[in-house]
Structure formats: C-alpha cells, structure tokens
Amino acid sequence: MQINTLSEFLTQAGTEFRLYDLGRRLQPLASADFLAIEAHQRPYPWPLQRHAWLAVCYWQSHTVNQPYIWFLKLPLDERGLLNNGAIKYFLASLVEQLGQELSAPLTQEQQQKLAQTPFTFAPSQEKLAAFHARLGLTLKTPPSPYYQGALNYLVNPSQQDWQQLGLQGLAEVAARLHQEPALSQQLVAQWPHLAAAVQTALCQQCEHQPLPRAVEELFMNEISHQLERQEIDDERLSLLLRACAANPTSPQRQQKIATLLKVAPSQALILCLVARLWQDLTDEMLLLSYLNQLAQHHGDIFNSVFNELVTTPALRPLILSNLHHPQLSVAAQRALGQLFSSSS
Template sequence: MQINTLSEFLTQAGTEFRLYDLGRRLQPLSHDDFAAIEANQRPYPWPLQRHAWLAVCYWQQHSQTQPYVWFLKLPLDERGLFNNGAVKHFLAALVEQLGQDISGELTDEQQQRLAQTPFTFQPSQDKLAAFHARLGLALNLPPSVFFNDVCDYVQDPKQHDWQQLGLQGLADLTARLQQDRALSQALAAHLLGLPQPVQDALLSQCEHHPLPSVISERLLSTISTELERQQPNQERIAQLLRATAGSPTCTARQQKIATLLTLTPSQPVMLSLAARLWQDLTDETLLITYLEQLAEHHGELFNGLFAELVSIPALRPLILGNLHNSALSSSLKNALGTLFTGAV
C-alpha cells in the first residue's frame, strides 16, 4: 500500500488524531488545513528556521490507552512548502517499525527508535507543559495532579508555598483561564504581585493560550506603567507583550506596539514581535515601521529577522510588495540593498 502523507498514514491506521504547531508558540492546526499543506496546495503557515515544528497526537479508535505523541521537525522549501522527501523518509521509518500491519499500535520501544530519526525534536519544558495542558483540555482529560494546588495558590497566594507548585499545574491553569471566570479574576488580581519565578512561569504559559480580556488588558496597562519609569525595564516590557501573544490581534495591542515602535524599541521587544507577535505585523503600517526601526537601530539583527518574517505566508506578500517602495526610510533601503547584494 502506497502511503505518501502523515494524514493518509494516520487515517489508514484507524486512528483519531490532533495536530499542533510548536514552533513560534503553541497553535492548533486543523485537519483540513494540514491536508492542504501536505498536498502542497498552500505553504506551512508558521515556519520557524525553515521547518514545521509539529506535535502529532493520535490514538486508536475505541482504545482506552493513552494517546501517543510525535514531535516532528519537518524541513520546508524556499516557498514554505513541505519537503515531501523528508515526510516519506519518516513514513518509511514508521512502516519499518510496524511491518505490514499499519493498524498496529507502536510499542514504547518502537516509539524510542522512531525518535532516533532526524525528523524528531524535544520541545522546551514550557511548550511541552502548554501542549499537554491544551491537549488534555481538548480531549476532556482531567488536569494534572498539580492543578488544584496552583488554583489554591492563585486564589490566596499568602497562604501557600509557591516553591511547591508544579509547572504542569501552572500550564493547566493558564489553559483554563478563558473558560473559568473566577480563576481569571483571581489571577488578574494577584499575578503581578507574585514571586518573580511564578510570574515568569505564568507569563511564559500565557504566550501559548488565548487570554480573557481582564488579564490581557492588565498586562498591556502594566507596559504603560513600565514605560513611565525613568529607566523602563525593556526585558519586562517584552515579557508582558509576549504574554498576550496567544490572544487574537486587537486594537489595544496594536496601539501599544505602535507606541513602542516610536520609542526606539529595544532588542528584546524587536525579537518578541518577530518571534511571537508576527500576526500584528500584518498591519502594513506597523510592519514598515518595524522594519525601519530594525534597520536603523538593530542592524546586526536585520538579515536574520527579515529572513524569518519574509518566510511567514501572512507577511511575505506585504514585505515583497514594499521592497521598492520609494517612501521607505534610507536606513531600510540601505539594509535591503546590503541584504540582496550579499545574497547574489
């Protein structure tokens, strides 16, 4: 039997499956979108370093066993399309492990052997925790054993020891904020007064999930407060901005980004916008301002970040359409000229 795509393999094997992108941040990927990507009908929407970073979760229909998960790093071509040779290489390794019975379940040993292929990767701990939290919620599975302690802590931080909290519990809580008003209200009230290690972990988790407005508005207003200081903490501003990345683009955030871009934005802010908040740069005015500030103040980052941004399908036509825009700043024109001269 000739099987050319992951979707075909998983369907023929009689499995249910879900797909998530783990590149820039955690995002679900629908079956229909993935099928179109596999057929090279559209580019991969969220490339990072010219790869698709996928979490593929599958389980046998009517099976009581825990879902299996593959973390796949699949190369993309210059257009952002799947490298079908890499996919077929991975599928060949799968068939080698399963023999002719593609409906069989992989043993733990077979899973480990597949992990030896060049197309697998190990996510960072924060992304792994966010993934398990989102997946468990989607499959109606109970949260981790750390969840209740985190809930108790957020409701009344002074009565609990933060050093006993588990990262997975923090991730489980963050994934549930959108649907739990009481939790979101408690976190909004206490978040920015929590010990820094807890804040850091929670804000990192927030990057991967849509947030209720009570929290995202609090984070954006705290950026304004930080900007009013005599010496604003640029790392802190970037952290707060990144924490809103999992929420849809909104006017308030775009206005905040526009403000930051007028204030000689720091390297942490510029990196955060490219890595987590690229969707806001689909506003053409913000995009051009971003590139001009990048060229003028962070020239050492220009080539790398330009290459990453132009690889994103949502940004690529906007960037290419402005390459010969006569209204671009001289700094940006010079940076582009140097970039393309060096690429020849």
C-alpha cells in the same frame, strides 16, 4: 505498503488525531488545512527557520487517555511548501517498526527508534507543558496533580510556597483562563501579589493560550506601568507583550506596539514581534516602523530577522510590495540593499 502522507497513515490506521504547530508558539492546525499543505496547495502557515515544527497526536477510540505523540521537524522549500520526502522517510521508518499492523501499539523501544530519525525534535519544557495542557482540555482528560497546587497558590499566594509549584499546573491554569471566568478574575485580582518567578512562568504559558479580555487588559496595563518607570525593563515588556500573542490582533495592541517601537525598540521587543506577534505586523505602517527600528538599532540581526519575516506567508506579499516604500528609512533601505546584493 506504500504510504505517502501523514494524513494517509493516520487515516489508514483508523485513528483519531490532532495536529499542533510548536514552532513560534502553540497553535492548533486543522486537519483539512494540513491536507491542503500536504498536497502543496498552500505553504505552511507558521514556518520557523524554514521548518514546520509539528506535534502529531493520535489515538484509537479505546486509548484516548493514552495517545501517541510525535514531534516532527519537517523542512520546507523556498516557497514554504512541505518537503514530502522527509515525511516519506519518517513514515517508512514507522512502517518498518509496525509492519502491516498500522494500528498496533508502539513499544518503548520502537518509540525510541523513531525518535532517532532526523525529523524529530524535543520541545522546550515551556512548550511541552502548554501542549499537554491544551491537549488535556481537547481530550477531556483530568489535569495533572500540579493543577490543584497552582489553584491553591492563586487563592492565597502569601500562604503558599511558590517554589513548590509545578510548571504543568501553571500551564493548565493558563489553558483554562478563557473558559473559566472565575479563574481569570482570581488571576487578575492576585497578580500584584504573585512571586515574580510565577508571573514570568504564567506569562510564558499565556502566550500559547487564548486569553479572556480581562487578562489581556491586565497585561496591557502592566506594559503601560512599565513605560512609566524611570528605568524600563525591556525583558519584562517583551514578556508581557508575548503573553497576549495567542489572541487576535486588535487596534489597542497595535497601538501599544507602535508606542513600544518608538520608546523602547529593544532587541527583546524586535525578537518578540517576529517570533510571537507577527500577525500584528500585517499592518503596513507598523511593519514599516518595525523595519526602520530593526535597521537603525539592530543591524547585526537584520538579515536573520528579515528572512524569518519574509518567509511568513501572512507577511510576505506585504513586505515585497513595500520594499521601496517612501517611509522606509535610509538605514532600512541600505540594509535591504546589502541583503539582496549579498544573496544575488
């Protein structure tokens, strides 16, 4: 049996399926868009280290509560197009396990064999929790037992032991903020009273989920308060900014980023922007400021960061058209010159 694409396999198996990107942050990938990517009609939109990091979830109509999940790390070529050879290799391994019964359930042993192929990966615990929280909402399955504990903590944090909270419960809180106004209001009201470790975990989960305006404004205000401190905590600034990453870019956020690049151009901020908030760098002036600060303060990582930027389809045309922009600093021009001379 010859099957050449993931979509072909999932369709022939008679399954329903959902696709998510787990590279830079959790993002749903529409089936129609993936079809175009498989057909090489467009590059993969969110490459990381020249790979697509996919979560593939599929199920039969009678097994929606127990879907199968693959985490696939698929190489991309120099144009950002999917390496279909890698997919064919994985599918060949899959068909070898299933034979002609594509819709047959996989045993634990078969799942383990598939996990040993070179194109699978294990997501971080934070991304895995965010993924399961989003998937649970999509499939309308009940939240984990940890969810109620997280809710109880938000109601009265001083009376609850935060160390007993489960990461999955906090992920499920973050995933529900955009659709439950009372929950988001509770979070905003109690934020100053939450343990620092809980604030950190919630920020890390929020970066993967769309946020209501009130919660995004909470994080923006927290950034302003950090900038007013005598000693700026660069890691916390980055954490708060990343928490807003799943929301569409806005003039307010871009202005905040512009300020941060001038006042606190730390390595944490530089990496946060390339990894989580690259969409904000589609603003030309912000991109030029970013490249200038990258070259001036973090020259040791210039090449690796620039390579990630220029392989991002949303940024590549803008970057290439501004390589000789008069507002690029001498340091940025020199870094670019060295980069291109070493690769030629």
